[in-house]
Amino acid sequence: MSATCSSIKPQEHNGDLQFINATPTQWRDVPQKAIKYAPKSETIMLSGGLTILQDQLIQAALVSLGENYISMPNPNFESFQTGKAYGNRGQCNPTYFTVGNLVKYLQNLRDEQGLSSEEIVQKYVYITAGGCGPCRFGMYITEYKKALRDAGFEGFRITSFEHDKGIFQGDDIDDEILQFTPKFFITLIKSVIIGDIINLLGYKMRPYELEAGSTDKAIEACKELISNAFLEKKSLIKALWNCRGVLEKVKLNRLQPKAKVMVMGEFWAAMTEGDGNYNLHRFLEAEGAECIPQPIINRLMLSIWEAERALHKNENLHVENAKKIDFSNVKTRALIKLGKIAIKTHFTIYAKAIGLDDYEIPNMEKLASLSKDYYTLDCEGGEGHLEVAHLIESVKENISHLVISVKPFGCMPSSAVSDGVQSLVTNRFPESNFLSIETSGEGAANFYSRVQMALFKAKQLAKEEFESLELPKEIPAKVHNYLYQPHNQKAGTAAQLLASLR
Ligand code: SF4
Structure with a gap:
């Protein structure tokens, strides 16, 4: 138990001043004044912090579900400085960037857009990933609260989903504001997976583009196609297929x-x-x-693998008078399996649709x-x-x-x-x-x-x-098409392509 500072009073004892805890009280992270928060229909959810494309696709996906949601801009150096100004000392770098980014965003609402601090606190809520650590990750929410309080936004709501629970969230979520339903999670995961796939293609194409900026332009067009498909509730597979036509127009020289x-x-x-x-x-x-x-799919697969391992250990614990079959474990195992199949299937179908053939989902075992x-x-x-x-x-x-x-x-x-x-x-x-x-x-x-x-x-x-490889007399045109992705033991793309022509 810890005590609030106000309950510790200096008292004289044998001529010395000593701090004696008069009335110990449980420390609680609650605002000094009661706050009347806006109802869900007027509440705006904020989040962000993945790749730029993913943040934007997530916004389209969640808005398509009727959520009042905004993805914040990518954290920059100014976010970091804001995080340092309001955060505790000795935090790890992502804390300063992400905490500072939120404070900076709210300061902008207040100082540039004229909203009062009270209005911001009442209307906005921030969603972040949470967890129990064992590193500083377990302290993120406390850090957010401390920085927001010091920046003049005491009582600002932070809600989290545990990164290691995925669709199996606990009951501690503020479900008034955010309903982590399977539909919500599946839509979210779809946007993250599509973002992963387009990002992977971007990294494969950009270094070889003949016209600077053409890959980014094509990716921007793909983002529009996918966002519209989310918002208009149209087929994502068809939208990804249409992205092929956009990406194929980017001229590449892949033999570098x-x-x-x-x-x-x-x-x-x-x-x-x-x-x-x-x-x-x-x-x-x-x-x-x-x-x-x-x-991000790598991190998702690791979380699922960790959940599976924890379950396995749990099942093998010797507990006296334990039930022969623990149905809660059976249910968790089925959900893990379902989650794994859903992620892999969506990734494979979407990757095929846009033409990413050579990416292997990591085999965690x-x-x-x-x-x-x-x-x-x-x-x-x-x-x-x-x-x-x-x-x-x-x-x-x-x-x-x-x-x-x-x-x-x-x-x-x-x-x-x-x-x-x-x-x-x-x-x-x-x-x-x-x-x-x-x-x-x-x-x-x-x-x-x-x-x-x-x-x-x-x-x-x-x-x-x-x-070390011989250049053939004639280079087939397919070599420079992003859809041609041979798989062999060479590391470099150019060498892989040459080796595939032998
Ligand atoms: S792994 Fe933990 S300690 Fe390291 S940067 Fe991430 S949150 Fe911080």
Whole structure:
């Protein structure tokens, strides 16, 4: 039990002033004054923080369900500074960016759009992912509340869904405001999956475009097609099929030997596309590389795998007088299986429709078995064993020329634990080209120069790989069409294409 500051009074004892807790009371995070919140029909939900495309598709998807929902702009450096100004010391980087982004957005509503703080608190609510940690993730909601209070928005509502529960949310959700129904979740997941697929195609095409900006323009057009399909409740598969026509118009020269770089690490730092990781993906592309990003589906599959593992452990616990069959476990197992099948099926159908054929949904059992000798599978903080697994998989299966693990400054699971293990992995696999790098929100010059150094070797590897193959006399036109995606043991795209023509 902790006590409120006001209940601690200094008293004189033997000539010294001592702080004696007169009336201990339970500390509760509640506003000083009672607030009359707006009814659901007038409440506006805010969220954001995934990739730019995903945030926009989520907005279209949730608006199509009749929700009053706005995706906030991508967090930038100003968000980070706002987060630092109002947050506690010693937080990890994503906290400052995401908390600061919300405070900045609300300040803008107040200072630029003329809404009063009271009106903002009454009408708006923020949805975020929550969880019990074991890292700082468990403290995010408290951080949001502290920063909002200090910024003049005391009592602003934050509601969360637990990232590791997916559609199996508990009862602690404010269901007056947000109904986490299966329909809500399935629509949300569809928008996230489609965002993943289009993002993956964008990263495959952009480095090879002949006209700068043409891939982004095509992706923008695809976003419009998909958003309209959500809003008009039309077939998403048909909309994705129509995106093929848009993407095929982008002229590519894919026979350029570019270094392929896998970007992985802590979920938010590796996924965000902005100042949160110094625009790492765009920087790599500008330096002549092709990125393999970490789609959100990877994180979803990890969460499902963790839930399955926890259930398995639970079932094998010896409990005295336990029922022979625990029906709650049976139900959870069925829901997990259903969730896994639904995600995989949607991804496969949508990917086929738009023409992403060579992406394999990660096999979590395989990744676990690759990393289990290096990193315990029971540590669930951050990405758990996944960072180690990605590096080993990349080396063993020649997936990339460089693996960059990007992690926020102060991230416990990623910087402190995973990095320590990676030194053993790189020792055992000396052919690996691995860079572990921290983002602190500041110090971009140092960050970029370390990336450039690692990229130098990766570029050489890509060139050597390409030059070891013979250029055929005639290059078929299909080579430059994004729909042609041969799969072989070469890492670089250009080398993969050449090898497929032999
Ligand atoms: S994994 Fe790292 S960066 Fe992410 S919430 Fe936990 S401590 Fe922070």
